[in-house]
Amino acid sequence: MTISAFKKHFSSSLSDLYTASESAFLSSLFIHKITGFDHFQQRRFSDQQLLTDDEKQLNDMISVLRTGKPYQQLLGETEFYGMKFFVDDNVLIPRPETEELLEMAIREIQCSELEIPGLKILDIGTGSGVIPLVLKKHFPDAEISSIDFSAKALETAKRNADFHQLNIEFIHADYLTFKLEEHYDIIISNPPYIGREEETEIADSVKEFEPKMALFSPTSDALVFYRKIAEDARKHLKDHGLLFLEINQKLGIETLELYKDLSKAELLKDLSDNDRFIYGIK
C-alpha cells in the first residue's frame, strides 16, 4: 500500500471515531512514528510503497485505536504547552484545560509582586509532570516540589524531567495525609475530582485506559482534595501567595466556598465556558 492509500484507509477505518481532519493529523503522526517520514516527506513521497512490516505495524495500530485507547498512549508521547511529554497508562493524558490553567498561572505570576528568583511552588498530583515542568521552563529559578501517590506516575514524570533537563523535587506521598512543612509562594493543582455518582457519565474509554487514581476521588466526597488544599493554603501559602486550581465544572460554587477566607478567590471559566478554575490570593 502507498502512503497516500494508507492515509485513506486510516481515515475510513476510523471514521466513526475521528473526523476527517483528526484522521489526517493522526495518520501523519503514526506514519512518522513507524517510517520516520515527517509530514512534508509523507506529502513528497505519497506514492511510495510502505514496507510490509511498517504497513503491518500501522494496521495493528488502527486495531488498537478501535478499542478506544487514547492515541497518545499508543504513540507513547504527546505535546503539551509546546513541549514533548512521554505518557503511558500510569498517567492522565494532559488535557487542554490544564494548558489554560498554566497560561493563567504564568501570566498572574509574571504580573504579581512575588520575587520570581527563589519562588517556591508546590504542585499536587503531578501525573506526567506537565504542571511543574512547564512552570520550571518559564521560571527556571523557581524551586518546585511535586507530590503524587502513584510511584509509576512519578517514574514517568521523572523521565519527562530528565528529557527536558529540568530539576523538580518529586515527592512520593499520599497528599491527603501528608503534612507540609514548608511555606510556598504558589500552590497549584489539578487533583482527582470526579465523584462516585458521576462515574457513569465518564466515557468508557477514559475509565478503561486512564488511571482511576488520577480521575476519581478516593472517598465519597468529590472535594476531599480541595478541602485539604484549602487547609494547607491557610497555613502554608505565604502572604500574597497565589493559588491555582483546576476543578470539577459541576462543583464550582461549592469549591469556591472552601477558599472564601483568602483575600481573593475567583471562579473562572475555561474556553468552553465551564466553571473550571479557582484563582486565589492569600
Ligand SMILES: C[S@@+](CC[C@H](N)C(=O)[O-])C[C@H]1O[C@@H](n2cnc3c(N)ncnc32)[C@H](O)[C@@H]1O
Ligand atoms: C487529574 S490527575 C492530574 C495529573 C497532571 N497534574 C495533569 O494535570 O495532567 C491527578 C493526579 O493526582 C494523583 N493522585 C491521586 N491521589 C493522590 C493522593 N492521595 N496523593 C497525591 N497524589 C494523588 C494521581 O496519581 C494523578 O497523577
